Amino acid sequence: MQGTKPRVLEEIPAETVEWLLQPDNPAVAVLTRRELLKEMDDEEICALWEQRNEYPPTATILAAQHEDGSWDTPARDYQKYGGSLWQIVFLGELWADGGDSRVQRAAEYAFSRQKSDGTWSANPKASYFMPCLTANVGRALARMGWARDERVVASVAAIAEGYQRLGFLGCSDMQPFSLNGYCHMLVPKVLLLLAEVPRELWTTGAEELRDACVATLREREVFRSLPDEFSAFKDEIWPLPAAERAAGRERFLAEHEPLHYGDKPGWRRFGYPLSYNSDALESLWALMRICESPRDEYLPAIKLVRAEADPQMRWTLKNTFNGKMLANIEAKGKPSKWLTLRALQVLAWADG
Numbered sequence: 001m002q003g004t005k006p007r008v009l010e011e012i013p014a015e016t017v018e019w020l021l022q023p024d025n026p027a028v029a030v031l032t033r034r035e036l037l038k039e040m041d042d043e044e045i046c047a048l049w050e051q052r053n054e055y056p057p058t059a060t061i062l063a064a065q066h067e068d069g070s071w072d073t074p075a076r077d078y079q080k081y082g083g084s085l086w087q088i089v090f091l092g093e094l095w096a097d098g099g100d101s102r103v104q105r106a107a108e109y110a111f112s113r114q115k116s117d118g119t120w121s122a123n124p125k126a127s128y129f130m131p132c133l134t135a136n137v138g139r140a141l142a143r144m145g146w147a148r149d150e151r152v153v154a155s156v157a158a159i160a161e162g163y164q165r166l167g168f169l170g171c172s173d174m175q176p177f178s179l180n181g182y183c184h185m186l187v188p189k190v191l192l193l194l195a196e197v198p199r200e201l202w203t204t205g206a207e208e209l210r211d212a213c214v215a216t217l218r219e220r221e222v223f224r225s226l227p228d229e230f231s232a233f234k235d236e237i238w239p240l241p242a243a244e245r246a247a248g249r250e251r252f253l254a255e256h257e258p259l260h261y262g263d264k265p266g267w268r269r270f271g272y273p274l275s276y277n278s279d280a281l282e283s284l285w286a287l288m289r290i291c292e293s294p295r296d297e298y299l300p301a302i303k304l305v306r307a308e309a310d311p312q313m314r315w316t317l318k319n320t321f322n323g324k325m326l327a328n329i330e331a332k333g334k335p336s337k338w339l340t341l342r343a344l345q346v347l348a349w350a351d352g
Contacts (some may be wrong), residue, residue, distance in 0.1 A: 005038050006351060013312050019314070025338075026054065029048055032342060058094045064326050068105070069102075070109045078133065084113070089139075092139060093140070093272070093273035094273070094329075095144075095290065096144055098145025103145075107145075107146060110141060111141075112290055120134050120137045120138075125168055131159045133240070134155050135159060136195045138152050138197075139193040139196050145197060152197060154170075159209065161205060168181055168182045176245035179253075179259070180225065185278055187217055187281055188213075188283040190210075191210065191287065194209070204333035206320065217298075221298070221299075221300045222267075222298055224261050225267075226263065226264045228261070228262055228263065232252075233249075233256075266279065266291055269316060270336075271317065271320055281343060285342050302350045312337035317332070318332070
């Protein structure tokens with residue numbers, strides 16, 4: 001039985017729907033049929049879903065893989081944007097098929113690079129906590145078929161424990177450098193990891209972590225996270241010796257509170273795939289995926305998404321790592337199927 005189609009479909013030209021359904025991008029075509037058109041799987045849909053590793057960027061990344069499942073030496077795991085862990089992240093964003101032996105080798109390589117505490121890190125300091133990398137790699141592995149793997153579940157536990165230990169959302173020693181006192185880029189990445197792991201497997205602290213991330217996006221209206229005072233903070237506090245920055249930050253806050261928040265410019269330019277940074281569209285999509293209900297606080301970001309549509313209800317790729325990744329994904333300045341699907345999903349969610 002088919003589900004109820006979202007109202008936003010009434011606004012989409014038939015040509016745009018047909019464009020999304022073209023088989024040149026099997027993942028987008030199938031996700032459009034499943035999640036927008038609410039079609040039930042049939043033989044044709046299942047066959048197309050099996051072809052998603054033939055999507056040229058996915059095929060190019062997999063063709064460059066080494067026999068051990070890596071793409072470069074372990075020391076370069078997080079090298080922008082050719083390191084092995086980046087390929088895991090990008091394959092996850094492309095919805096690669098985890099049944100492929102090459103993806104399975106990649107997953108085992110990624111797990112071999114996971115620390116005993118459940119995290120991944122590119123920092124040579126053994127105790128350094130990098131929840132953004134952990135969330136990105138964990139999410140990709142979960143999406144490609146390892147959502148119930150205890151090692152992915154351990155990554156959720158590690159981020160939740162890190163949040164409880166530090167008292168803020170961010171890396172180990174970032175707070176003295178941050179006027180906000182947390183990392184806004186991290187917030188949607190954590191939600192996206194949580195959304196890929198079955199809720200019954202969430203560990204102690206994961207619900208609190210989810211609620212903290214949602215509350216942060218709500219408070220900042222998703223993309224209004226840049227304090228007007230940041231430039232002065234950077235000039236005054238960043239040059240201080242490391243031992244003096246925390247006290248300097250507290251002094252600055254006492255002199256400038258309340259802070260005045262404006263739009264984070266980069267979050268208004270939508271891209272796909274993204275790295276450790278995010279944007280307003282991905283953040284709304286994360287809220288949707290985590291089953292958060294639309295709220296008034298999200299309306300500015302939702303209006304931004306709607307305003308970015310062209311007359312054919314397509315969204316343009318404005319932020320890209322093409323030329324830096326192993327494979328280019330779509331073309332900057334051109335309509336993006338990945339972004340269009342994501343934006344339509346968000347608008348369907350916003351319509352209730």
